[in-house]
Amino acid sequence: MTVTTEVADICSTLIRIDTTNPGSGERKAAEYVAGLLDEVGIEPTVVESAPQRTNVLARIPGDGTDPDALLIHGHLDVVPADPSEWRLHPFSGEVEDGCVHGRGAVDMKGTLSMTLTAVREWARRGVRPRRDIVLAFVADEEATGEYGAGYVVDNHRDWFAGCTEAISESGGFSWHEGDTRIYPVAVGERGTAWMRLTAKGVAGHGSKPAADNPVVELSRALVRIADHRWPVRVTPAVAALVEGLSRALGTTIDLDRLDEEIERLPQASMLFKGVLRNSANPTMLDAGYKVNVIPGTAQAHVDGRFLPGYRDEFLETIDRLLGPKVTREFVSMGEAVSAPAEGLFDQLRGALLAEDPTGHPVPYVMTGGTDAKAFAQLGIRGYGFAPLLLPPDLNYFGMFHGVDERVPVEGLEFGVRVLDRLLLAETEPSATTEH
Template identity: 80%
Template sequence: MTDVAEICSRLLRIDTTNDGSGRGPGERRAAEYVAGLLTDAGIDPVVFESAPGRTSVVARVPGDSPDALLVHGHLDVVPADPAEWRIHPFSGEVEDGCVHGRGAVDMKGTLAMTLAWVLRGRRPRRDLVLAFLADEEATGAYGAGHAVERHRDLFEGCTEAISESGGFSWYEGGTRIYPIAVGERGTAWMRLTARGVAGHGSKPAVDNPVAELARAVARLADHRWPVRLTPEVARLIDALSRALGTPVDLDRLDEEIQRIPRAAALFKGVLRNSANPTMLDAGYKVNVIPGTAQAHVDGRFLPGLRDEFLETVDRLLGPKVTREFVNFEEGVSSPAEGLFDDLTAALLAEDPGGVPVPYVMTGGTDAKWFAKIGIRGYGFAPLFLPPELDYFGMFHGVDERVPVEGLEFGVRVLDRLLAA
């Protein structure tokens, strides 16, 4: 097993499940392992907690320029039910050329690539700030949020950052595409509440909040959000058109998604805002109409479309259902130039036949927290993947795994990018 695969395997064996309740095992053991590797490499890490067990690690590696680059990632993972997996999700087992386990792609594999590069002892071309953070799989408040609010001095000089969800190989026909994330949609996690009149379930309802909420949730789920082509997504589609040698009709994007399904997976989730009901909570006994009913909705909106999104949500909910934010973060975007050009060059140095393109993530990352202190973020976790591996399906999916060769490719790309 190579060093990067061994590090990845060891990280995967540490259960850092984050179900959002704050009752999980926490990130401490993983943070201690990371801090130990950094110390072995002659780097002095700063380890801190935002709450018991919610541990993060930050370290600075001096380079040839004080203009610092932040390389950040998260130590936590989403839950995994071992009964659903072919190989135990916290085994870190290597089989069929892949490292298996919850977090292999999201994102302990990327942390392993960063650590493997650091352990080589190479001097970076610019100061590096390495951040291994708690809580990204919830709101980030116990990780990146705490770090930027209470330990901002650790990020002194950082102007740009790289993290998860970009730089992986993706295929359309014979074309190998490398999407590099330059933005992500805003996040609006909402709690919906309907209030009515409690009563006996056998009698005619005066004002049933369960029914009212159900109608509102159905309206949200059924709503067809209009296409809103942002400049970043238009740039991606143009780059894909040139890479594939075929024009993509911007006026018929729904049809184009059917024509080039693999390439379209990179943009079909960022053509529109979205609001997906995810949780329902109402009642306590079958023969009692409750006084309140609640639901949770995962809302996402494109950069610059916050007001339109919220106005539409309020119209669909109607006057009897109120909303409050569980988490709200603006969408972020970074220029497809400067550091983007360096990321492109690093990929092409290892894969001259690849085609890097800018893209916008459907979900969100800790980049939103760092944007608040002026750090521009890019999704760049380079992986060379076989065409048959469903990269997007690995995120929060069953049987998550990452190829060892893909991790080794990523370390080489990072070396091209980071080393002096």
Template identity: 75%
Template sequence: MNEVAQICSDLIRFDTTNPGSGERPAAEHVAGLLSEVGIEPVVFESARHRTSVVARIPGDSPDALLVHGHLDVVPAQPADWRVHPFSGEIADGCVWGRGAVDMKGTLSMTLALVRDWARRGVRPRRDLVLAFLADEEATGEYGAMYAATRHRELFDGCTEAISESGGYSVQVPGARVYPVAVGERGTAWMKLTAHGVAGHGSRPPKDNAVAELCHALSRIASYQWPVRLTPGVAALISSLADILGEKIDYDRLEEEAERLGPAGTLFKAQIRNSANPTMLEAGYKVNVVPGTATAHVDGRFLPGYREEFLETIDRLLGPKVTREFVSIGDAPSAPLDAPFFGQLCDALVAEDPAARPVPYVMSGGTDAKAFADIGIKGYGFAPLMLTPDLDYYGMFHGVDERVPVEGLEFGVRVLDRLLAS
């Protein structure tokens, strides 16, 4: 078995749940894997046990490429899983556990590749900066944001970056599609507060904060955001129509996304902004009207549509509910017509002649936002060949997360083609 599966299994065994006890043991393990083959890591902490690792491998060109990923994972309930989520069990041709897909499998591909290079004396095409980061599953404040601002010098010369949520296979009728991400929606996590008049629950209501907040949340939840086609999503839909050999009706994109199944999943959430109420808190006793009520909303906006999104939210909230950001990050995008995008696609086709790479915009967010702020264009490219029965999206933050061993080995070969001289 290729080393990549064992590295993945070992990384999963480190419980890096966020929130939790931190990433330090996993970061020290990664630093050891690099040091063992002569690659010198820089290890730093943004807070106690919130640990990241960065290393630079000199290449044939000082024009550098950043390869980044995160060490932390979301929580997992063992009772819900077929195997323990932190067992790293290798069974049925897969590595099982929390982080197998998101994204310790990808980190393992990078580690296996550079360790093999070091043993064989292979030099990359350009300088490579490897970053293994804390805190992506929260706001990135203790990981990518801290690294990009407090350790900016480690990323000198980096013009592009690759990371999660792209380069994986999606089986559609008659073809194997590989979405390569050229952007992602921006993040606006907001705390909403309604202020009213506190009083006895038996009296006629006057400025009831709970009611005002519920009305605002209802307006947000029921609002139908207009379709907004960004260049990346438009290019994706055009490519899918080509591959599937059929017309996609741009006037009925939501219905078309449902009709197209796995192919439609690639653009269903990416054709409009969104805002989902996720948390609600108010009151302390049934017969007391509280003076304030709060809620949290997960907002996402398309590249170029931040202002439209915020103006709409403010209109829906009305005058009696205020908002503040828990986290705000712009929607980064990278050029479709850049030579580097073509190189990403070529590397996939070289290893899978049946591959049909397509541009893609992610519905969620990644650490690419932090690096975009310092001028690094990010692409979602974590190459992985999946069997058709594996639901890639369902395994993100889901139960029984697992990654095929052969898929990981495929990813190492693709990265080798992309990055080596």
């Protein structure tokens, strides 16, 4: 089997292993990954945080060129998918029209397949990376990470000794504005504040005047949150992104009028319009048990996200919008993380340009969150770098948790080549595999 076909085959096989979260767990996928590593002499360690909630860890020694270790992490779980909504079954892993189809193709079994293909080929060729590589294939990223990254950070931190930086999902993909190919490399992500809101009142008969209806109080608070217009806050990373986009597109993007620039640059602005503000979206409601009973309690969940450096402002605003009769508690709280747009970033940029000299790598901030938050607790600086060369008509962001998720085989092959260029010793004559 050649490297070119191997990456698609691994991706397809991983997709066929249903790791829906919540569901039956990640163990089968973890066993498959561990087998692929063991087959080429890379010793895996399998650890379970709970029955069927399984993680795989491994360490590949470097040649000593770089004394610091690099963590490559990715998650085995996927979000649910309704087969009735998909053109091809979401767990078929079918290869059609040059793409691997199925849940996880982009988020993020395709990325796992690129990593596995690269390290397996190194082992077969007997080459070593410039620095120690720690691999972490984890569970539960699509929930809170409690059974995955959070668990290994708390219970197996020795595995990450020497790791100063990490790469994972959601960066290094090609994004098109006209004929210009932009490669956003994530240097940060917004913080996560998933909250449970509770209003308490006086239970009573639904036919009588309500003394204190918690459903009403909670509804008013949710409307205030939904209607709130968060102010624009241009963080240093977003400013660097806008500067990079200006250079790439040969134009000037006005930092003081970014809302207007979104209209002028509909494609490029998708890289920054979601990270100009904090955000809070009501997502779940739970109140009452009978139509003629006013309940004593009403609850809701809100997905809150805050920019690096704006946690306190976010929480102060939320508390003001909630008012005195609604309380909040965190379901999950993860600090915003950031990494410098230099050092490893320059190496990531160079690896992309080596494969696509006409591309334009730029730093950017992710709207959502990843397991980078957990590994940041160990002082590991995380970058979103899952390199993919994509056609202009494929909506990359629409693939995340969307219907008919798919990834081009050529894009996966591109990613393997970029990882080779990034990680293998520069003096190794066959550092970049011929494809």
